[in-house]
Amino acid sequence: MTKQEIKPLDILVFGAHPDDAEIGMGGTIAKQAAAGFRIGICDLTYAELSSNGTVDTRQDEANLASNILGVSTRTCLGFPDRGLRNFDVMIEQIVQQIRCSQPRVVCVPYWKDRHPDHIACSEVVHEAIFNAKLRRLYADWAPWNVQKTYFYYINNIYEPNLAVDVSDVYIQKQAALESYRSQFIMEGENLVPTLINQGYLENVERRDALLGATLGVKYAEGFATKIPHMVGSL
16 A cells, blocks of 8 residues: 555544444444544454354455445454464554554454453554554554544443444444344354354343433443543533
8 A cells, every 4th residue: 555545534443353343333433424424444353263154254244234334444454363462463564554544533442351352452453553653663654643542342341431322323233233144143054053143232232222321312332541531621
């Protein structure tokens, strides 16, 4: 990719697997895209070790979900599923993604989760965000300073310090998640029962509805930050 091919994004969302971004913040993606923001998703792996589906079907599902949400661009770095350990190699490629897309905001999984890949994704991207601004590191690419980093929840939700009302676009989030039929829908032959095809989507909806109810809206998605969220006034 050359400098002329840089297409700045407003928000770049990283996930360990296709469907992570949709689970955690599919409504926020749809809402921001509808408002005219350019949203990108970067999956670190093809989720090739998933119990159901194949890499090809999962990519087809990811493309369909991206179209439903209005995502501008989606990439996959092809790191090994359940092998997110070689941070030095991964960081350099993630830094390149950040510098090539120049996002104002980066979103990553929360740093605690039952799936080790989600934790590793959070850690490696957080390091890459820091490295991306160092001009003497990977000097072939101009440095880029991400303005804000938000952490979204996948399997476990803790205490968010930021929430987005996604009530008006929740139907799009549901449709995007249902695009991953190989993962969430128990249909067809030779399927293996898993934690995510036994009522998982209903649990995600209940989670978003519960957070929304505490804030007086129908559905909300929660986020965390590692630094205080600045506002102009109270």
